[in-house]
Amino acid sequence: MDFGLLGGVRARVGGADLDIGHTRRRGVLAALLLEAGRPVPAERLVDRVWGDRPPLRAKETLYGYVSKLRSAGIDIRRRPGGYLLETDRIDLVEFRALAKRARTAPDDQAAELYDRALRLWRGEVLDGLDSPWFAQVRESLQAERAAVELDRNDVAIRLGDHAALLPALRDATQAHPLDERLAGQLMLALHRSGRSSEALRHYDALRRTLADELGTDPGTPLQDLYLRLLGQQAPPETTKAVPRQLPAPQRWFTGREKEIADLTEPSSTVVITAIGGAGGIGKTALALHWAHQHADEFPDGQLYVNLRGFDPVGDPVTPQNALRGFLEALGVGDPPADLDAQAALYRSLVADKRMLVVLDNARDTTQVTPLLPGGAHCTVLITSRLQLLGLLTAHGARSVVLDVLDEHESRAFLVSRLGAERVEAEPDVTRELLELCGGLPLALSIIAARAVTQPDLPLSALTEELKDQRLDALDDLSADLRTVFACSLRVLSPEAEELFGLIGLTSAPDLSLKAITALTGRADTRRLLRELEAAHLVQQHRVGRYRMHDLVRLYAAEVGPAHADANLKAFIGYFAATAHNGDRLIEPHRPPITPPDGDPAPLADVTAAMDWFDAEHESLLAAQRLAGAHRWHDVAWHLAWALTNYHLRRGHAAEDIEVWGAALVAADALQDRFKQVSAHKFLGMALADVGRYDEGDHHLRRSLELVEDDYGKAAAHRAMAWAMERRGDVAGALEHAQAQLELFRALDIPVRVAEALNDVGFRMARLGDYVRAEEHCREALALSGELGHVEGEAATSDSLGYIAHHHGRDADAVEHYRHALKLYRQLDNSYEEASVLRHFGDVLAAVGRHDEARDARQRALTLFRAQGRVEDADEVLALLA
Template identity: 55%
Template structure:
């Protein structure tokens, strides 16, 4: 069923129009739909449908309309003391899809949903007001789309629609600026200047005001011929808080340039630091034409440590269009400062833990930086010239105005003494006020005295240092008590998630609900201000909300671990179809059709996978803990994340030991051995290899024994003992042949060939590698083909067959790109440069080496980078 409000009101069932009755019955349907699942009191519903012209038996007529809608459309319209409530999936309503697409930046798709004037045909003062509001949303989206089109250079194609819209909205100064820019860029400066003069006179004559500063700036830049054709910069700011109130002095103190630390007196969370920063930022957007960067540094996140500045710098550089990111904090910070030099940029660093976390993220004198923190960050003020703006609790008058903005002046004025009590009990803490207001908003028929009475029964305890005297647990309990049973259960379960956020599909698995239903439950939590969808499809809690939720009794079972284990298994098999992994059951597991989709899922869920693996071990869910670690291995190798792989295998080893499974233990030991040797801890690596071989020998499992020999061969080669490496490679090949595992035989043939080549025995090497290539081709083993092509290229290079070597390396590189294996891409590029150098092609050689060097540094492979740099 689909509901259309962006035009004439219509309902379609599987694309077929459904008759929904006359105008008043349609009005009832729309008045319920627009509330997104919130109850509408009967009196309010009557006012929306009829205004002041309700018939004598309006209530009975309304009941009849609701009953007919239930029968016609099969809708579950609930009746409670709070009123009528209609819950549908937001995806079913074009208005809600429009808003979601606008938030995602998909403006063409959003505007394509409009079929004409919203709510066309509905008549009442309420619908007239709502129609005007929706029209304003549409215009805002059109203006946003214009900005995108202008930034992309589509000014000529945009001109006709800009002219039509300017005729319809003669006082819109943002639109006037867009039209002037489009005219200027098409060579029509005279018309652009005439349009400015028309707008200026109209504003003066009809409204008695001058044009705004942004419009004046565009006019002046056209006059002097200095309009800058800028590429669109990053626009990362979250939306401003809709009911921001007060803080006039603090907003003025922020100023307009430099570095500003916004902190809290008493260091409490929920004081409104982020709200102030975002409100100021959105009021000054025109001052930062080159973009806005935003990051939550998670300085006080109860479920994860502070975000390292190296990670933030990578994200900032990627947002600024950098394709290759240097390794190391100092190198990234230097690149960042170089990239943003001369740009009028705003950087918002939210929830900082320390001065040390912030300093590498300071971009230089041309940008403005806002830093929020619970701490004073005195070092940033003293050593880096930052200004400090400290927030205390809201003044009682501002707190009251906040409730007016949220609940309406009439409701607040009706109980002035009670409102004063609520403000007092909340201690001026904006977060507490927000939750109280949300609780009151969803119970519009309840007197505010009811909430004040609950507060008197549960006095607020001290928060943090006791300087503010609030206890948010009591306030949070109201919000939870107001939830449906399903949403309250979901809130408690989300408190068991040990990560900063959770994806929609994972949340659905945790709640054991279909994704569409889970989205509705999460929306209820969003409306109660208990979770936030900070990016599409991912949900998080405020620090204090998360702590409260974590204290609630909830039994998550193994559903989330099962989801991550089963989905990680599916993703790992998409990367390595021939991998042998144990089955794992989850009714919510995802599937992957491509290598790229599997890597993208691992990228998005990596932190959650690592955290859930640790939690699974703590819950003694050893099968899931083992499988998550095993499934992450190839992803870690492709991304060059050796340290993460060590962490995952240490957890997996503990799970394997608890299971008493020597094969799993042997696998973990040999992978840990390789990782430790790669990071320079050679003795520890050999200890793991020896233990892995000992365990494998004791099982009688030929494949496990072969795997242990293979790992030792790799370690021997790593330290330069090529004869030992070849000896163990041949032993591994023999074991794999005895076990009948063709995929491992193919890989071992290549490794034996490679080690022959390293010893200068190129004829033997070629024989083994060509046999490996035939078997890999037969099995469709893409990763094995790529590795063998690398070996054949090496052999051809040292045989003097440069053309063959370049061809083989080119094929290997293409396969590794298809597999999204950036670690091996770097190695192949280095070798390809060597071939070009041997052939006297120095320009091509330098190009390949430079690309390899960038990847080594990006992946943190300092040893390889240093060696290559020294060699070339």
């Protein structure tokens, strides 16, 4: 299968295009192809395909699109880090490979390679894809193509094809009038075509345009070409060039007043300042900011070298190579090869000069010692991940250690990037955002970049995203970020580095100390976490809970240990075993199943269980995805089973669809009838809960077809009754509820009989048979009370409130609903609490207590929205209007 991005997105087999669907589906395919070979999280795909306007159920929509692409034959796989499409049969990959070969080939071969590369472009790259991310990618790829076209032009001119190239060069210079390289190619082609005067006129026009629009002159290469066309040579230099090697400073640098003051040394002696700090803390930014502020104090020049002391992909720069670069900048044409000779010559050349030397990203004292000047008028700034004690002791260096930015400096940074109006428009949100960033310049930079690229997005949305650790990488910064993270790894012990990778492999956004200890199996896990904290690779954002930034976690997964199955099984086992015990506390009447292997956390009661599920919910979902990716089917199914009652109490229907969809895959792989029945049943209920009735009905009927025992049949009828009622078929729901009641009576299971009586009674009430409905519900209430079945008592009180209200006894209805609310809050069941609040509001309005009714409906609306119950929320909102 071949894929195309350099035009409309396409997939082809044997020269024939596959039907890959509409624009958004093509967008999903394109986003995966652009990351070919790397897993892409679902959140990132949603952001890239839809930008700031995702659909209501974005993840579910995305899952559907991926499924359709798979059905078309595209091998998209699910991995711990997200969706993965592995292929190099992409026209963009071929384009880059051809261009790379052309740059090192002889001109006659290079011309053909460049032409082959450019012929791959079928039109506008990523044609039709309209999200902000695709717009940025499109701009980057168009710039990449333009660079290849310029390289091809150089080759064509050298081969003597200048005349044929002239029309294209004219069109290109009209489209890009300030491109000096393009202007030079046109001038050279004109000159070689015997039209030198026209070439000189083009230069003169460009020179005037640059002066008028930018206030600058053409660069040295274009000036030199102009002089050659005039038959002159560039004037020889009368003085040696003064080195000005400082990179540009950060435009939005803010704060650091104390550190800047610490860097300033009024004496004339050599000042060696080791600027320490974690990766991403802003060492280089501070050094360059100070250097540019004080550049006028060093009239003999500024030298700069990135020593790459902690570079993850290359070796540190040797002192010999660094010195060679310095000597060449100082005008030495053929520096000596010996290190001592180089250092001696370097010290001699700068002995009486006032120079600034910036040694960035130093590995150790040995690397920088030969680069220290011997004169008394030079200043040296050294940045390093380490403290460089050798410099402090042997050379009298002063140390300026960077900490995180304080709240005032962090706010000033955001204001410099986003403007005061946007930052001050949401003061509480901004304060929370700064707290979440923890003053780390890297985190602030990422947040600011996201806000700049999405100017209509409120900062509150970014705050929520950061709290959930769902920030995506800024693609044009990814390489730089990897370098920063790799630098931090260089200072870790092997054990801490392994832990860093293991946390990345879990893909969990937030983990407790207990979970991480289960992952490592080490007694010294807390010590290793402190090591990672010191390197700013994890953040203890709440006591005992640790998280990684999404970008850090993706990098951690890339460098995770290759053989980690035992660690990951223990990690998943901890969640499965604790969730199993928590579920038994929440629903003690559920049929027991064999507990999973694992070392569970202790849970004292229902409240502790719900608190644990609340805290660990995202991690539990990540654990199940991890189990599914490794084909550990039994525990993947078990996690879904253990999450179901928690999901019901919290209204997490969308998450229930996800976990039971994965559990069904696991059950089918295991060929376990009980697990298949359960998966179809709970998946069907969850689908019905979000309004996907036909899909839900399919799974519920499949559950009935597969079930063999009477208990399972009764449970399947109960699920069918619930789904049919959601769909509006109350009569059909009553039939299934009665079948459920009959089976549970025959089985003589009092708890289930009580629940079935209430189910039958409520459906009778919905159909207007209030007398028989109340008989069933009164029997259910008495039985639940005898059994101490609080959940059943709460549900039946809700039903009796409905019956009383519709039977004209509103005072009774108020008391029934008030009792149901009390019990559901006691159970921490916010899903049913929302439903009761809605009914309670109707009754309160009927008895004229309108303020209380509005309050009940408003609280119901808040819960409905939090639970994603759109139809319920819309109905309540209409009542509040």
